[in-house]
Amino acid sequence: MASQTEENYLKSLFNLANEAGEVNISELAQQMQVSMPTVNSMVKNLQKSGWVIYEKYRPVTLTTSGQKAAALIIRKHRLTEMFLVNKMGFGWEEVHEIAEQVEHIHAPKFFDRMDEMMGHPLLDPHGSPIPDKQGRIQEINFLTLSKCKVGQQVILAALTNSSTEFLEFLNSRNLSLGKELKIISIETYDQSMVVTYDGHPSETLSEKVCERLLVRVLA
Amino acid sequence: MASQTEENYLKSLFNLANEAGEVNISELAQQMQVSMPTVNSMVKNLQKSGWVIYEKYRPVTLTTSGQKAAALIIRKHRLTEMFLVNKMGFGWEEVHEIAEQVEHIHAPKFFDRMDEMMGHPLLDPHGSPIPDKQGRIQEINFLTLSKCKVGQQVILAALTNSSTEFLEFLNSRNLSLGKELKIISIETYDQSMVVTYDGHPSETLSEKVCERLLVRVLA
DNA sequence: CAATTTTGTTAGATAGATCTAACAAATTAC
DNA sequence: GTAATTTGTTAGATCTATCTAACAAAATTG
Ligand SMILES: [Mn+2]
Ligand SMILES: [Mn+2]
Ligand SMILES: [Mn+2]
Ligand SMILES: [Mn+2]
Numbered sequence: 326m327a328s329q330t331e332e333n334y335l336k337s338l339f340n341l342a343n344e345a346g347e348v349n350i351s352e353l354a355q356q357m358q359v360s361m362p363t364v365n366s367m368v369k370n371l372q373k374s375g376w377v378i379y380e381k382y383r384p385v386t387l388t389t390s391g392q393k394a395a396a397l398i399i400r401k402h403r404l405t406e407m408f409l410v411n412k413m414g415f416g417w418e419e420v421h422e423i424a425e426q427v428e429h430i431h432a433p434k435f436f437d438r439m440d441e442m443m444g445h446p447l448l449d450p451h452g453s454p455i456p457d458k459q460g461r462i463q464e465i466n467f468l469t470l471s472k473c474k475v476g477q478q479v480i481l482a483a484l485t486n487s488s489t490e491f492l493e494f495l496n497s498r499n500l501s502l503g504k505e506l507k508i509i510s511i512e513t514y515d516q517s518m519v520v521t522y523d524g525h526p527s528e529t530l531s532e533k534v535c536e537r538l539l540v541r542v543l544a
Numbered sequence: 545m546a547s548q549t550e551e552n553y554l555k556s557l558f559n560l561a562n563e564a565g566e567v568n569i570s571e572l573a574q575q576m577q578v579s580m581p582t583v584n585s586m587v588k589n590l591q592k593s594g595w596v597i598y599e600k601y602r603p604v605t606l607t608t609s610g611q612k613a614a615a616l617i618i619r620k621h622r623l624t625e626m627f628l629v630n631k632m633g634f635g636w637e638e639v640h641e642i643a644e645q646v647e648h649i650h651a652p653k654f655f656d657r658m659d660e661m662m663g664h665p666l667l668d669p670h671g672s673p674i675p676d677k678q679g680r681i682q683e684i685n686f687l688t689l690s691k692c693k694v695g696q697q698v699i700l701a702a703l704t705n706s707s708t709e710f711l712e713f714l715n716s717r718n719l720s721l722g723k724e725l726k727i728i729s730i731e732t733y734d735q736s737m738v739v740t741y742d743g744h745p746s747e748t749l750s751e752k753v754c755e756r757l758l759v760r761v762l763a
Numbered sequence: 764c765a766a767t768t769t770t771g772t773t774a775g776a777t778a779g780a781t782c783t784a785a786c787a788a789a790t791t792a793c
Numbered sequence: 794g795t796a797a798t799t800t801g802t803t804a805g806a807t808c809t810a811t812c813t814a815a816c817a818a819a820a821t822t823g
Contacts, residue, residue, distance in 0.1 A: 330780065351800060363781055365802060370779085382788065382801065412631075413657050423651045432642045438632050549810065570770060580771060582811055589809085601771065601818065769820070775813090782807075790799070 327374070329429045332398050333357065334367055335376060336428075338387050339395035347384035396460035401436050402428040403449035403456075408439040410450040417450040417501075418492035451492075452483025452502050452539065467539035470506070471516065471532055478507050479540035486537045498528055505543070546593070548648045551617050552576065553586055554595060555647075557606050558614035566603035615679035620655050621647040622668035622675075627658040629669040636669040636720075637711035670711075671702025671721050671758065686758035689725070690735065690751055697726050698759035705756045717747055724762070 327335065337356045341348045354364045368385050371377045376391030387395060405424040409415040415423075430436075440446075447463065449455055456462045467482050481504045484491070495501065500522070509519040509527060516532035530538075546554065556575045560567045573583045587604050590596045595610035606614060624643040628634040634642075659665075666682065668674055675681045686701050700723045703710070714720070719741070728738040728746060735751035749757075 328779080349800080350802095359780085360782065361801060362783085362803080367780080409654075413654075413661065415653075415657070419653070423649070423654050426649045426651065427646075430642070430645045432645065434634075434638070435628075435632075435642050438634070442632065547809080568770080569772095578810085579812060581773080581813085584772060586810080765823095767820100767822075770818080772815100772817070774815085777810100777812075779809085779811105780807100781809105783805090785802100785804085787802070788800080790797100792797075793795090 326431070327376075327394060331367075331371065331374070331376075332394075332429055334364075334371060335387070335391060335395040336398050336402075338377065338385060339392065339399065342387065346386045348386070349384050353385070393460035396456040396462055397458075398428050399462075400456040400458070400460070401430070403453060404436050404439050404443075404446075406449045406451070407443055407446050407455070411443055411446075412439075416492075416496070417487075418489050418496060420450060421487060421489070448483070450502075451487040453487075467541060469536050470508075470518065470530070470538040470540050471535035473508055473518075473540065473542065475508050475511055478505060478543040480505055480543060481538060482541045483539040484537055485539060491534075491537060494534070499523070499525060500538075506540070545650070546595075546613060550586075550590065550593075550595075551613075551648055553590060554606070554610060554614040555617050555621075557596065557604060558611065558618065561606065565605045567605070568603050572604070612679035615675040615681060616677075617647050618681075619675040619677070619679070620649070622672060623655050623658050623662075623665075625668045625670070626662055626665050626674070630662055630665075631658075635711075635715070636706075637708050637715060639669060640706060640708070667702070669721075670706040672706075686760060688755050689727075689737065689749070689757040689759050690754035692727055692737075692759065692761065694727050694730055697724060697762040699724055699762060700757060701760045702758040703756055704758060710756060713753070718742070718744060719757075725759070 334353070334357060337353055338348050341352050341356060350361055350364050350368070353368075354361045357364065368377060368379050371385075371391070372379045376388055376394060378386045378388055402424045405427040406417075406420040409420040409423060410417055447455060452467075454463050454465060465483075468479075469485065470479065470481075473479055481500060481502055483502065484495075504522050506520045506522045509521055511518050516535070518530050518535050519527050520530060521527045553572070553576065556572055557567050560571050560575055569580055569583050569587065572587075573580045576583065587596060587598050590604075590610070591598045595607055595613060597605045597607055621643045624646040625636075625639040628639040628642060629636055666674060671686075673682050673684060684702075687698075688704065689698065689700075692698055700719060700721055702721070703714075723741050725739045725741045728740055730737050735754070737749050737754050738746050739749060740746045
């Protein structure tokens with residue numbers, strides 16, 4: 326069984342992996358907020374457990390078993406976030422820190438029961454897919470709002486960043502998943518967008534914000 | 545902040561304390577399933593944090609702050625057990641192991657929300673009192689069934705032991721908290737009791753079982 | 764009360780997760 | 794293509810939580 330620390334490394338490896346599934350030691354060190362020597366020794370340890378493939382001076386890759394282990398922790402994390410929002414009345418900006426702890430609980434029945442009570446949700450409160458019990462993830466390819474054109478109508482479907490600060494910003498603008506946005510104009514100088522939605526007269530969103538909003542195009 | 549390990553020691557100290565609040569190193573070692581030297585060093589460490597009073601060759605006692613810390617962990621444990629039973633449909637025999645992990649989560653809002661959703665319950669699913677947010681415990685002095693007399697009518701109110709095996713035994717006899725029992729007879733040889741309750745024709749309970757059942761006398 | 768048993772302590776070791784300092788390999792810049 | 798920078802490794806230390814072996818104090822027993 327993976328320790329809590331090992332579980333957090335597996336999750337980071339999963340999230341940082343590029344198209345080739347590779348992760349650099351330095352990236353992982355930054356993500357985990359530890360020194361590179363610490364990562365170096367942890368990676369050797371994860372290798373001994375069969376969760377990663379690693380050779381000196383080469384990026385790390387998760388093995389199939391490492392990927393599955395990571396996906397199952399992410400499943401627990403996302404089910405927890407959804408449960409906190411749907412069944413316990415938390416805001417989407419409050420749940421990540423709690424889920425970061427709850428994801429390490431070893432009690433399959435606990436998470437199965439959450440899943441069942443919510444009717445087997447496919448997405449977490451931030452629009453990220455919940456891996457199934459086999460660790461398979463249904464990847465959905467949304468577009469970032471910043472790639473859209475003037476006049477398009479889109480539905481806010483997910484986020485590329487779910488930090489508390491960003492979620493609180495979205496709350497302050499009454500932006501939540503499922504909202505229908507219409508792109509009124511795009512400022513060519515800084516790529517900021519003017520959009521309207523649900524009664525709101527019009528709202529200007531910076532490029533930084535638009536890049537973090539994932540949408541489904543309606544028209 | 546106490547580590548998970550320290551939290552488990554605090555809880556054990558709280559539960560093992562005698563009338564004078566004292567706990568021997570050997571008891572604690574047995575309870576925690578570790579060696580005496582391990583306890584010895586942990587006790588010195590808890591002392592440095594101000595949670596216990598300790599002198600060489602003397603039993604350990606929790607300080608006021610140690611008692612409060614312990615009670616607050618027990619609060620989280622019992623709220624969790626109650627939530628699992630009342631809001632998630634678990635049986636009272638399934639919840640202890642899960643609560644043993646959930647009790648270490650640092651997220652006051654999470655437990656406050658459980659508490660609120662359940663309407664601030666005073667007892668856990670095994671009849672044990674839930675400490676309040678200040679760590680105060682309302683001790684209730686029940687009687688063990690084994691101390692009762694023939695002819696008495698009692699209500700099953702709590703348990704002195706909540707092991708899965710015992711809870712499954714009680715399930716198999718349809719015994720749950722709140723059940724009204726009538727004592728038909730007591731076998732003088734082995735102190736076993738014959739009782740009736742709720743439709744059941746009559747059930748014989750060994751002394752071992754009767755000592756673990758806490759009741760409120762009706763008549 | 765002396766002998767035995769139980770309880771508790773000290774010393775020294777180990778494993779996991781982390782650090783810093785020193786160095787080496789790989790990459791980037793000029 | 795050498796020099797500088799970045800990235801990664803090794804060595805050695807620390808801290809927590811644990812162990813066993815050896816010993817010492819306290820309690821029990823005859
Ligand atoms: Mn999250
Ligand atoms: Mn985590
Ligand atoms: Mn319990
Ligand atoms: Mn615990």
